[in-house]
Amino acid sequence: MGVETVSKTQNSQVQVKRFSKAFVVAHAINGIAFIGLYITALPMYTEFFDWLYPLLGGPEGARLAHRVLAVAFILPTFIFLIFDPKGFMNWMRELVTWKKRDLQFFSEFVKELFGFKSKHVKQTFFNAGEKINSILQIVCAILLIASGFTMWFPDLFPTALVQWGYFLHNVGFGLGFAVVLGHIYLSVIHKHSRPGFTGVITGKVPAEWAKSHYTEWYEEEVKKGNFPDLDDPKNKKNKGA
């Protein structure tokens, strides 16, 4: 990750690189596939969405699309792993690293979520919320992929496994939907997280925002000389403008 000093004019416009290309691509594919999978699954989940069938080319179209998207959904993990192994490993490491500050995060998060005054707890590359999101998503993904596999190829598995597959796929659907709804809300709609959304598309985020949200990570990157130190006066000239 190189130093990013895109803007000299405004501190808030200083962008830093948060995500690798691989991650951005992987995330995009994953996200689109995920949404596609949900859309193609919705009419099967509840008759309320049966009107989707004609749009999807009938049940057969929906089924085909769902299978194509299922493959698309699995791919990003490998893209991320192959093209950005370091980032992938970092992600994995973060997921298993839990400290006191991660727990503190949650009480503040709830306040923040509903717009109350909150303070930032210092976070590393991923904040605790994101970690929870990642873990839930991974669990859901494994659940959905594994059970989906038995559903797709019922002849390869014992009937009982296929039958449980339906149950787990259903559980995965509910759980995944809830998690993703939160994830999308926080990234797209919730004002304080919105730069994250742009970040996951462009790979870059405002340095200030990064610093405030992921202080520990930011400071570490500054130490490494990768990011500009925002407390450095030369970088503070526009502060409070």
Next chain:
Amino acid sequence: MATEYVKYVDVTKCDGCRACMVACKNWNDLPAEPQDFLGTMQSHANVTADTWNVLTFVEHENSKGNLDYLFRHSSCFHCTDAACEKVCPENAISYTDKGMVVVDQDTCVGCGYCVQNCPFDVIQLKNYKDENGKEYRKAHKCTMCTDRLDEGLQPACVTTCHTGAMEFGEKDDIIRKAEKRVNEIKERYPNAMVYNPQGVGGTHTIYVLAEKPSVYGLPENPKVPTSAVLWKDYAQPIGKAMVGGVAMALAGAFVANKFFDKKNGGHEEDGGGNRE
């Protein structure tokens, strides 16, 4: 539900002629499905979407060491608690007023959930091609000739059965008849039993079996799969509630944010977030 009717199959009166299979294909206009040689007189390994009843042939050495050649008219059981009906995501499977389980082909989307959950391995998918060459699937199985029942006729298989191995009648009468019959044949078939499994709430095809169900390849205690119960009675409603709940929470969050934004004079629109 109106009076419940059931099909009675006394396998000990079956002489294996298979007229029931032909009558079924004839009435329901089902195509032939010639199979590879199966090594026995049995024509099809199992019922299929185009072969709604199959006569099974079992060579069984009984407890006395004698050979029994056991036949069974095998078709849909029409469970009182039908797993297929439970798992159908489109409500394409329903119960008729006589208690039969039927598939509405117009609603069926061919997902095959019913196929995987039937405890008797009865319901199957059939592939079709429309005029544009597009393939689609529908679930099929024995309808108990519901169209005939509606006209006051009996199922085609029952009508054609010449030995009286099959009958169609009111459920209570048939159960009594079946129990009586089992007592009559106990001497010849010590393991004889009425097969009306309660794990699926009883069935609308009630068998007098000469041997234990397993000898006929039938489950001893079939039931609606636990996974299907958890799925349809718990996971799905909870899932729907959860989705709804999260959506509500987020909507609440959105509204609350707007509210606080107004109170705070609407700054930090850009969400820079540095509020030290």
Next chain:
Amino acid sequence: MTNHWNDLQHTDVCMIIGANPAENHPISFRWLLKARERGGKIISVDPRFTRSSSQADIYSPLRSGTDIAFIGGMIHYAIENNLFHKEYVAKYTNASFIVKESFKFNDGLFSGFDEGTSSYDKTQWAFETDKEGNPLKDEKLENPRSVFQLMKKHYSRYDADTVSTVTGAPKEDYVKICELFCSTGQVGKAGTIMYAMGTTQHTVGTQNVRSYAMLQLLLGNIGLPGGGVNALRGESNVQGSTDFALLWGDLPGYLGAPKAIPEHATLKAFLEKETPKSGYWINKPKFYVSLLKAWYGPNATKNNEFAYQMLPKGNKNYSHISLFNAMYKGELEGAFLFGQNPVVGGPNAGKEKESLSNLKWMVAVDLWETETSSFWQKEAGSDPSKIATEVFLLPASASFEKEGSITNSSRWMQYRWKAIDSRGEAKADLEIIHVLATKIKALYKNENTPAAQPIKALHWEYGHGDHPDIDIVCKEINGYDYNTGKQVVGFGALMDDGSTCSGNWIYSGFYPEEGNNRSKARDSKNTDGGTNFLNWSYAWPANRRILYNRASADPSGKPWSSERAVISWDRAQKKWVGNDIPDFVPTKAPTDEGGINPFIMLGDGVGGMYAPTLNDGPFPEHYEPFESPIPNVFSSVEMNPTVKVWDGEFNKKGNNKDFPIVATTYRVSEHWQSGSMTRNQEWLSELVPHMYVEMSEELAKEKGIKNKDKIVVSSARGDVTAYAMVTKRFKPYKLKGGTIHHIGMPWHFGYKGYATGDTANRLTPHIGDANTMIPEYKAFLCNVRRAD
């Protein structure tokens, strides 16, 4: 059948032997299962455990071709254990008759055998008679020359141990069967025997049936409800076609066909020679003249012997095998094959196919192009360029596309109405025959050759145009007064002076008056107190449902038991009354002459325990089939000595070293005969889609064959490839001389239709029964191996 299908419900014990009715006559099981609900028992005797066996109370295997040993042992058992119905045997059978000293039996041969002609001098088997020609009797059945004592002696050799080593029936099961079936010898009990082609298609086929009849007479089981000897006919209308002279030696109504012998030179001579002196057949001249009158109409007059000379007379054997042998030798120019498929259904079918190519022309009348009508094609394995036979295929209507009657095994003549029109140019058989007859007559109209005479003499007036009026045909069969045109009420009204005509005397009475075609009767309410349903269709003769029903009553005319009453003598009304039409002169009292003779069609009026008229002996004797795995245990005579053996390429014989395995053929529920009707029907074809061969697990193991393997079965005549069906339902046979394996296969398959496979009859021999020439399809030798 002496009885009828729904009468089976009255049986106490049903022995199924040489038949597999659950598969081939399924409707019988409707009634057999009713019998079982009343406590009746079912015995199944078959080379393999069949669908019928699945419903049986006792099953016993039987090596194909050993029925006489099996039944002979039962006769022995019944006599030894005194289980027979003594009064019945003494009064109603010829067991009491005294046989001449010239009758002898020694080491498999009866007296009077001529090795040169392979035939017997039957006069040596005659009864002792008094001066008037009446047989001498000993109703105590003690005279050592009485039929009873001779029979007892003959079957004393058939003890259970010997029977078991010949038939392969385990002794324990065999004795159980003897015990159970012979229990019907008690008064008030009735046992029935159901048989079919497993009985008849042997070199001893006639004697097989005879042995059943003897056992049933011994047990007093003939003439009663739930009793009888019941032939399950192999086709829906084979009874009808037999009644109407299907067999080469008969004219309609079992009137013998004349031969080119001096005794048959004139009608008078013929009738004198062929009319018995006693029994109902004394009326034969009336039936004969009425038949001639029906055929030749105004051309049959007293002065020209009622056109008797127009009948063809030949001395050859015109049975199936003989015809094909003539064809094989190029002696036949042309052939009409109506619904016949000998390339699949004929014995030694490979040779039959070859024979067809020697014809100049062949006309096949069928619903489909069969293996026979396409015998000359490449797909049949023929070289069309080398076959000169001109083949015509006339499309025929199926049963639902035409009107007419069929006669089922119960002898019920049942009318059927047309349901749908025929497709294309297909025509009903009647129409095809009609058009042929009128065209041929037109061709010969102006000819005066001897060949033209019979054709010109034939009176053919069945309506105008190409569509015959079937009602005229019906009326002619029933018969009518030739002068008034009024239908006769029954065969009793037929005359020998040319004043009546009748196309088939045994059917006379089915259409006694205008508007009353009784084969159309469909009254399903039984008004007769029994289960004979006298107003449902029409049973020949005279609507009698249980033949010989006089025997259901004791000599005094009282039923042997009230439960099994059919008819009884009503003294007040001076006639026989009951729930069936008496098979007897209705007003003949028990005290009248012949009043206790129930078997009215036989000269002596009694059942023939001893039959000095058959070609191969008065008592059935066990002989091994044409091809046998073991030497005959009972005598040094291996095969029925009176059968005609065709030799050379036409009928190769296999020995038990090259071909150690016994094979038999059979049918399944799902296919019919040569399969031309069922293998062209997809729903039936899918049920039995492949040619298979059933064999025991033990044989399979010995030969390294696994279930579902492709195997080759070979006989001296040819080989077939099929799937192996390894089953517990076949077991190895423990016979004298060791273990013998037995296999079986359906004979339905050919290369046409949806379900195709090799033709089993390529394996079967060209040899027939000594009396009927029915081919021995059911027992031959073969070998098996894996196909790869």
